Amino acid sequence: MQRRAVLKDVKTKSSNRIKVISDYVLQILQDRKNKQQIVQQNLGCFNKDNDLVNCTDDGKPIEPRNLLRQFYRLLEEADVPKITFHDLRHLHATVLMALGENAKIVAERMRHSRVQVTLDTYSHVSNEMQRKSANRFEDAILQN
Structure with missing residues (x-):
């Protein structure tokens, strides 16, 4: 059974919140978003519906299994x-x-x-x- 990314609302109103992050992390996310927009324009993709930062090149959610593969690869690279x-x-x-x-x-x-x-x-x-x-x-x- 393969898991798939599903976008849905949060369970409770209190779950919908702003998560405060550092300026460094915010800058990394902004840079990533800017690069994604360039890639999407070059590919002719204009998928604004999801407005995701951690996504595929065409703006779709990353499959959970692929995200874990990336995560484990990064752990290995970082030793x-x-x-x-x-x-x-x-x-x-x-x-x-x-x-x-x-x-x-x-x-x-x-x-x-x-x-x-x-x-x-x-x-x-x-x-x-x-x-x-x-x-x-x-x-x-x-x-x-």
């Missing part, structure tokens, strides 16, 4: 361990927590209903943050 596509979500949250980002911000980015869900899910990072905090406290006390 990093193979992970699932969904693992990117956990990687994002884990790195933010390890950097000391406010748990409320991480919870909002993950669309968790409560901050406690985020803290419970990423408690291993919280423990590392606790250790670092204890060491900073000790350093401050011992230096005085």
